[in-house]
Amino acid sequence: MDSNAVQPIQFYEKKAAIVTKSAKGKFRNFKSAVLAVAYAVYFGLPWLPWTRNDGLSQAVMFDVADRRFYIFDMVIYPQNVFWLALLLFIAATFLFFATALIGRAFCGYFCFQTLWTDFFIWIERLVQGERTARLRLQKQPWNAEKIARIGLTHVLWITFSFWTGVTFVLYFGYAPDLLHRFFLGNAASAAYVTVLGLTVSTYLAAGFMREQICAFVCPYGRFQSVMYDPSTLAVAYDARRGEGAAGRIPARGALKAREARLEQGHGDCIDCGLCVQVCPAGIDIREGLQYRCISCGLCIDACNGVMNSIGYPQGLIRYDSESNLAAPVPAKPHLDWKRLKVVGYLVALVIMTGLLVYNINHRTDFEVSVRQVRQPLFVFLSNGEIRNRYQIHLENETDHDVTYRISEKGLPSGALDLGSMRQVLVHGDRSVIVLANVAMPPAEAESYKTFSFVVQPVNDPHDRIVQTASFYNEKVR
Amino acid sequence: MSQDKKTRQAPQTTGHVWDGDLQEYNNPVPDWWLIAFYISIAAAVGYWLVFPAWPIGGTYTKGFDTITYVNDKGVTKTTHWNTRALFLKKTNEAVAAQKPYYTKIANTPFEQIAKDPDLNSFVISAGKALFSDNCAPCHQQGGGGKMGLAPNLTDDDWLYGGHFTQIQQTITNGRHGYMPPFKTVLNDTQMTELADYVLSFSKVPVNPASAQAGNALFHSETAACYYCHGADAKGRTVIGSKNLTDNIWLWANVPAAQTVADKENVIKNVIYHGLDKGVMPAWKDRLSADQIKLLTVYEHDLGGGQ
Numbered sequence: 001m002d003s004n005a006v007q008p009i010q011f012y013e014k015k016a017a018i019v020t021k022s023a024k025g026k027f028r029n030f031k032s033a034v035l036a037v038a039y040a041v042y043f044g045l046p047w048l049p050w051t052r053n054d055g056l057s058q059a060v061m062f063d064v065a066d067r068r069f070y071i072f073d074m075v076i077y078p079q080n081v082f083w084l085a086l087l088l089f090i091a092a093t094f095l096f097f098a099t100a101l102i103g104r105a106f107c108g109y110f111c112f113q114t115l116w117t118d119f120f121i122w123i124e125r126l127v128q129g130e131r132t133a134r135l136r137l138q139k140q141p142w143n144a145e146k147i148a149r150i151g152l153t154h155v156l157w158i159t160f161s162f163w164t165g166v167t168f169v170l171y172f173g174y175a176p177d178l179l180h181r182f183f184l185g186n187a188a189s190a191a192y193v194t195v196l197g198l199t200v201s202t203y204l205a206a207g208f209m210r211e212q213i214c215a216f217v218c219p220y221g222r223f224q225s226v227m228y229d230p231s232t233l234a235v236a237y238d239a240r241r242g243e244g245a246a247g248r249i250p251a252r253g254a255l256k257a258r259e260a261r262l263e264q265g266h267g268d269c270i271d272c273g274l275c276v277q278v279c280p281a282g283i284d285i286r287e288g289l290q291y292r293c294i295s296c297g298l299c300i301d302a303c304n305g306v307m308n309s310i311g312y313p314q315g316l317i318r319y320d321s322e323s324n325l326a327a328p329v330p331a332k333p334h335l336d337w338k339r340l341k342v343v344g345y346l347v348a349l350v351i352m353t354g355l356l357v358y359n360i361n362h363r364t365d366f367e368v369s370v371r372q373v374r375q376p377l378f379v380f381l382s383n384g385e386i387r388n389r390y391q392i393h394l395e396n397e398t399d400h401d402v403t404y405r406i407s408e409k410g411l412p413s414g415a416l417d418l419g420s421m422r423q424v425l426v427h428g429d430r431s432v433i434v435l436a437n438v439a440m441p442p443a444e445a446e447s448y449k450t451f452s453f454v455v456q457p458v459n460d461p462h463d464r465i466v467q468t469a470s471f472y473n474e475k476v477r
Numbered sequence: 478m479s480q481d482k483k484t485r486q487a488p489q490t491t492g493h494v495w496d497g498d499l500q501e502y503n504n505p506v507p508d509w510w511l512i513a514f515y516i517s518i519a520a521a522v523g524y525w526l527v528f529p530a531w532p533i534g535g536t537y538t539k540g541f542d543t544i545t546y547v548n549d550k551g552v553t554k555t556t557h558w559n560t561r562a563l564f565l566k567k568t569n570e571a572v573a574a575q576k577p578y579y580t581k582i583a584n585t586p587f588e589q590i591a592k593d594p595d596l597n598s599f600v601i602s603a604g605k606a607l608f609s610d611n612c613a614p615c616h617q618q619g620g621g622g623k624m625g626l627a628p629n630l631t632d633d634d635w636l637y638g639g640h641f642t643q644i645q646q647t648i649t650n651g652r653h654g655y656m657p658p659f660k661t662v663l664n665d666t667q668m669t670e671l672a673d674y675v676l677s678f679s680k681v682p683v684n685p686a687s688a689q690a691g692n693a694l695f696h697s698e699t700a701a702c703y704y705c706h707g708a709d710a711k712g713r714t715v716i717g718s719k720n721l722t723d724n725i726w727l728w729a730n731v732p733a734a735q736t737v738a739d740k741e742n743v744i745k746n747v748i749y750h751g752l753d754k755g756v757m758p759a760w761k762d763r764l765s766a767d768q769i770k771l772l773t774v775y776e777h778d779l780g781g782g783q
Contacts, residue, residue, distance in 0.1 A: 375619025379632045382723035389631070391601070420592045432594040433601045435778055 018211060018282040019138070020121060021131040021274065025301025034109050035118060043163070046170035053399050062172050074360070077397055079367060086356045090349065095220070097345035099227035101335060102319070103234040107221055108296035113213050116164070116206035117280060120157055127153045131277060157207045158199065165198030211281045215292050225291060230323040231336040235295045237286045237317050238325060242269035251310060258312055268316050272306055275299035275317060285317055366404065366426075367395040368455045370467040378472045386473050387439040392453060394424065395431035402426055403458045406434060409466070410451035415440050423458060438471060445473040528558055575603065579767045582774075587641035590774050597778070604775025607768060611760065620779045624730050627757075630779050634725040638714035639783035645773040647757065648764075654717045654755025656705070659748050663700060670694055671702065672744035678710065678722040679731070681740055717755070728752055
């Protein structure tokens with residue numbers, strides 16, 4: 001090839017993979033505990049049996065075919081989608097609230113990308129050894145050992161990704177039965193597509209893309225920085241203490257003693273680089289707060305370990321606020337919640353949560369919608385009266401037959417004609433359409449422009465739905 | 478890598494030069510795009526093999542895929558895949574899903590259907606489709622009718638009766654309303670008197686003396702209106718003669734006429750020319766007995782029935 005040939009512009013710069021060292025400490029323990037609980041819930045929940053009227057089922061099941069979502073003793077229908085909307089609002093506000101207080105805690109400890117990446121790294125370490133061993137393995141030529149170790153890692157990753165996908169699918173059917181059919185090839189094609197998609201995406205996202213998901217794909221990570229303010233507690237390196245006047249320097253020879261370092265103007269940071277080696281985002285926290293930091297606290301654990309071993313005080317890297325770090329005399333880091341923003345988020349959270357709980361508690365297990373017949377909007381009868389017609393759609397959401405009583409409110413007596421359907425029996429899980437005729441003399445119609453239909457189960461009259469309807473006369477134009 | 482850095486800003490050209498300085502950038506499409514393009518070509522070949530594709534003279538390549546359906550003669554046929562067979566197959570499936578309801582409707586008396594919430598709900602849904610396909614062209618979407626063309630089915634005024642059996646009879650065999658012209662029998666004054674008599678029922682402020690004369694004429698052998706419209710002028714459902722005493726109009730557009738004279742004129746026009754356009758076709762050859770029964774209940778619902 002011509003050595004002078006112009007090379008095309010490279011749009012993609014290949015990145016060196018981050019190989020992290022494991023850390024020990026309270027944040028690592030907290031992360032591990034969260035991981036254990038989260039995995040126990042995610043992988044275990046589909047296997048929790050639950051007895052329902054129509055037989056044995058599981059505690060949490062999203063029955064898409066029957067459009068019914070079971071969460072323990074609660075049954076949710078598609079028309080309750082507003083709850084989901086409200087729940088997402090609450091989740092978003094909670095994220096804002098937590099971020100304003102303690103930064104990206106969600107990213108660092110609870111996000112599934114973080115959890116799965118963490119677990120994949122744990123598998124990597126189990127098979128290939130600690131960071132140095134893994135780096136050595138990467139450099140060495142392909143031999144039997146390397147093939148065995150790297151191969152085993154990927155086999156485990158793919159197996160775990162596959163089980164992640166299968167578990168997700170198990171939420172959509174009765175787990176023991178669905179799993180059986182899945183492996184016999186009798187499950188719905190959607191199940192296979194979902195499992196394949198989740199296996200591939202989990203394998204790629206947790207095995208290869210890792211911190212790049214947080215930096216380049218995830219929108220939450222990026223917009224959470226807006227919620228930060230100087231009072232927010234974030235993972236921070238105390239540069240004043242670490243750098244001193246003369247900068248950080250390795251603890252060698254005479255500089256091992258803290259007194260000697262302070263005398264020469266050096267800070268407490270011995271530049272061991274452990275905080276960088278443990279970082280799953282591949283950053284150096286000593287360069288300050290940065291968008292890639294998921295605030296997982298592992299650098300705090302690493303630094304505290306080093307500080308302990310050389311007998312320096314802990315907390316060179318710690319959770320602290322920007323304002324406190326800059327203060328002439330830094331106070332003990334504390335949660336500063338007395339801010340308009342934080343309190344505002346909290347108030348919004350409380351109101352929305354209250355609304356959701358109230359709504360769920362006051363729901364009825366039937367649905368009513370009244371539709372006015374609009375062709376024609378009204379009609380004159382032979383006795384001169386005006387008649388409007390309505391279709392009442394009545395849906396029974398329970399699994400047993402229920403008789404409902406339909407009555408009217410705000411109409412002269414005798415105006416409503418329901419035929420024989422004043423009381424109507426609706427079978428479980430079914431719906432019916434009831435026709436309602438309302439007729440009034442034109443003079444009377446003027447004063448009854450709106451009225452209500454009241455629908456209540458005969459056995460439980462308190463559980464009622466009121467729907468307003470309009471009555472049109474010839475002056476409607 | 479260092480070479481890369483140096484040349485990174487220089488764009489690559491194809492080496493073609495026109496007019497001394499006009500060059501062409503070499504921006505090949507990305508590999509992933511090319512690969513997807515080749516895959517789609519391969520997929521196209523796959524489609525040719527599976528589905529009907531290439532015309533060859535008077536015929537075409539049929540493809541491997543087959544479809545089994547029941548044709549309109551009830552014969553199960555298997556043929557190469559095509560959308561017409563797919564349509565028939567889907568239609569048959571839908572008809573089969575409706576079948577239990579139709580069977581139940583066929584075996585249930587009218588009054589029971591109207592009282593059964595499930596059956597009645599099916600009547601409302603399926604009846605709407607049937608009505609829209611067959612009845613709406615004249616009776617309008619929703620059954621509101623059209624002045625001078627087809628009666629309103631949503632009021633309580635029934636020309637041929639609003640009982641289930643009467644409605645069923647109307648749909649099955651159709652109706653033909655007829656009123657003879659009176660232009661050679663009655664003079665203009667007599668027709669005005671008759672019009673005033675008819676309008677007086679609807680509380681239109683007509684000349685009472687004229688209406689009184691119309692009353693006499695109505696029941697006389699000269700005009701003999703009562704033969705068909707009945708002595709009480711309420712019409713007779715057996716022959717579909719109009720009830721003249723209510724304020725519901727079909728052939729004479731009284732509500733649209735502004736003055737009393739105009740109202741008289743539209744009625745006189747009917748008396749003068751008579752009527753021979755109240756024709757409803759018979760549906761027994763087009764709809765099945767079950768469909769007619771369903772439509773009967775649907776229309777009974779529409780008007781509140783009798």
